[in-house]
Amino acid sequence: MKPYSPVHIISENSKCGCSINLPIRGHCRPTKNCAACCYAKSGYTRLPASMRKQIYVSRYLASKDISRLKEECRAKSAVRISGTGDLLMSHVKNLVQLAKDLPMVQFWGMTRKLEIANAVNKKVPNLRILLSVDGTSPSRVWNYQGPMCWGPRIATDQVKDDPRIKTVFPYHFVGRVVKGMPRHAKDCKAVWHEISGCLSCGRCWSWS
Numbered sequence: 001m002k003p004y005s006p007v008h009i010i011s012e013n014s015k016c017g018c019s020i021n022l023p024i025r026g027h028c029r030p031t032k033n034c035a036a037c038c039y040a041k042s043g044y045t046r047l048p049a050s051m052r053k054q055i056y057v058s059r060y061l062a063s064k065d066i067s068r069l070k071e072e073c074r075a076k077s078a079v080r081i082s083g084t085g086d087l088l089m090s091h092v093k094n095l096v097q098l099a100k101d102l103p104m105v106q107f108w109g110m111t112r113k114l115e116i117a118n119a120v121n122k123k124v125p126n127l128r129i130l131l132s133v134d135g136t137s138p139s140r141v142w143n144y145q146g147p148m149c150w151g152p153r154i155a156t157d158q159v160k161d162d163p164r165i166k167t168v169f170p171y172h173f174v175g176r177v178v179k180g181m182p183r184h185a186k187d188c189k190a191v192w193h194e195i196s197g198c199l200s201c202g203r204c205w206s207w208s
């Protein structure tokens with residue numbers, strides 16, 4: 001039987017445009033709030049076909065030849081990394097090379113892992129990762145001096161007034177912010193359905 005291979009390695013979605021989706025299992029290191037609110041635990045990304053593809057993509061991103069992914073990314077202006085799941089250290093080498101090879105494509109995303117943020121940021125100008133934190137993150141995350149995002153923001157959270165935090169993600173479920181959520185000045189406007197999506201925004205990768 002022919003080994004499984006998806007039609008496309010990158011996935012399309014209405015908010016980010018396109019993303020490289022990875023598995024949760026064996027990849028994420030969630031905080032308490034992240035585990036409780038995770039958007040990738042339900043819906044389309046939990047379908048068996050999506051999960052199969054996520055496992056494939058993770059192995060592929062750590063493999064010797066990522067030429068197919070490179071060709072798919074070449075046609076894009078921005079590619080979200082870890083649209084679901086999280087990166088592994090075994091992905092970093094290929095990711096940095098991918099960004100180097102395609103300087104006209106913006107690669108961006110989030111990670112919960114300090115070691116990934118440290119390994120990826122400041123290597124290539126068009127590869128930018130936010131360290132994702134929330135009200136239940138371990139205190140050591142605040143030693144990180146690079147850019148961050150806060151999410152999920154639950155209604156009782158007091159988000160630190162910290163210039164490292166570029167974007168805040170209010171807790172949302174199946175595409176809607178949960179009831180009773182107050183606004184925060186740094187909230188992602190796409191989550192509130194005030195803009196069409198990341199390609200018309202760019203805040204998560206436009207930091208200096």
Ligand code: SF4
Nearest residue numbers: 188190198201202204
């Ligand atoms: S702040 Fe902008 S770039 Fe970041 S996730 Fe929201 S829409 Fe996308």
